[in-house]
Amino acid sequence: MDPRDGVSDEELLRRFNQGDDTSFEVLVRRFERPLYNFILRSTRDSEQAAELLQEVFLRVVQRAHEFQGQSKVGTWLYTIARNLCIDTSRKMAFRRHRSLDAPSGGSEDGEGQALLDRIASPVAASDRSVIAQDLSSRITMAVEALPEEQREVFLMREVQNMPFKDIAEVLGVPENTVKSRMRYALERLQRALAEYEDYVKELGGE
């Protein structure tokens, strides 16, 4: 175990600014995977997600001396990643495509029936392995089909395990708004994957 694992993200960045390159490596290990998945679920393109992830860390390297320490390093990293994703999605016109999961009413209250909800499950859950494989892809599809506001909250919370308060700081919205978005996201996943509930319950803590 690296003795620096207990060091805070901010301290690691300060050490890097003093010339300690290994501190930055620790910082990269902490954030690379959740950040990559966060970007990947937004862009839905692994190559592009990899490029954007590198861009995020390169910007941190270039601007590390600008970090004022008034916020957390994690929120700073996700802010950079989120902005890059938004810029890329605009360039790639990802947002031109209507989300499969976008509610008809366009509201966040979940009253509108999502398109995904109307799609019948293509595979019957008859075989465990087949079911597991299918569930994984269905969960991925369901997450990617979430509205962007809900998805980014969901990913930061579930993948990065970021507190709601920090998520609110990254997004620049009140914490209650973050919690509402998270609740809608969970309810939407539950509706989309309701047929797999029993299977997931059986798996328990696996």
Added chain:
Amino acid sequence: MDCELCNKGLLDLLYGEIEESVAVQMRAHLEGCASCRGAFEKLEAGRGFARKLEIAAAPSMAKVLEAAREQAAANRRARESSAEPAPVEVPSRREPEAREDGLAGWLRWLGAVVMGPQLGVATVLMLVVGIGLWYLPQLSGAGGHSTAPLLEPEPMQTSEASALEPAEPLQLTHDPRTGRVTVETAGSSAQPPGTSTETPGEVAHAESVRPSTEPRDVRTEATRDELAAPPPVPDDSAETELALAVEQQVPAEGPVAGRVQTDSLPELSSAAGSLETGPLPTAGMGVPAPSTQPSAQLRPSTPSFDLDVPSGPAADDLGAAALHGQARQLAAAGRCQDSVARYQQLQSRYPSYPEGGRASMEMADCLRRLGRTREARSSLERATHSPVGTVAAAARRELLEMDTAERAAEAATPTAEAATQ
């Protein structure tokens, strides 16, 4: 705990971000509330799916780590080269230092300079002066005074020849008390006395004049005196001729002095020509023209000019000769009354006129023709005191002849009376 409060805290309960005491109360409420329990179960199911979300492995960060190593090395070199003490624990300490570099620092310096009070005051002053100069021509134009003629004078409307043409006869007067010779044209008659033209002798005659279509209003001071008292001047042409004659009596020693273009004045050409060939009335009239003469000639539109000249015998002789010439011309024209007035003016103004004796004899002749024999005798008696011997002798002869004629007339008168009786 009611359902509303429990429903609000479901997410916090799900993620364990709630106090344990509150969590216990909520779990107790969920035990007895199917609605709240159903909502919480949905959230639990959704999070169960979220935990099954496949987490993809991150790609290689070799490029990023290499860049981080280079940057860290640069940071080390910068830290070692600087004499600063060890950095403090506050990570944001570098932020102000970074702001002092590059574009931000330059902009800060530029803003401080631009917003400086001295530069601001100077800018305001420049604007005020510039705006004032911009509107100055408009303001001066509103006042009625324009500087345009000063900057761009109008071109002369006359040629060299026309500049020398006499516009109207000169009106020449001389004041022996001040020694000034005043030359006036018809256009200057209405001007105040202070603006009248006074020149010494020939300078006055060198003044160029142009022909004028206006009625000639040539007035010498003597003429004005005569106008004040009857009889009136019957014809102005004679006076014009006299004025022109005065001009011609001045010898032209300069290149253009006294030159008169008589073509434009046909009615005066004969008089002018006769005077050009005539002898000068007196000696001493040939005063050389001053060097300022040509320049004075080339002022075409000047109605009159006033030159202060030193008084002296030359100026007196010139004025007296002018008056004498006028008197002679009037006498030759048969205007004995006017001629006598000129002679009287001559005698009153120029008592020491060398030709005064001759003038007195000439005036006596005019007086005899007017029947004023007593005055004619007095004039002849004055002529007998002339320093010129020939004149005095001639005057005495004239007196004797008058006496003889008067005695003969007295003798003839009783004879005639006796014859009638």
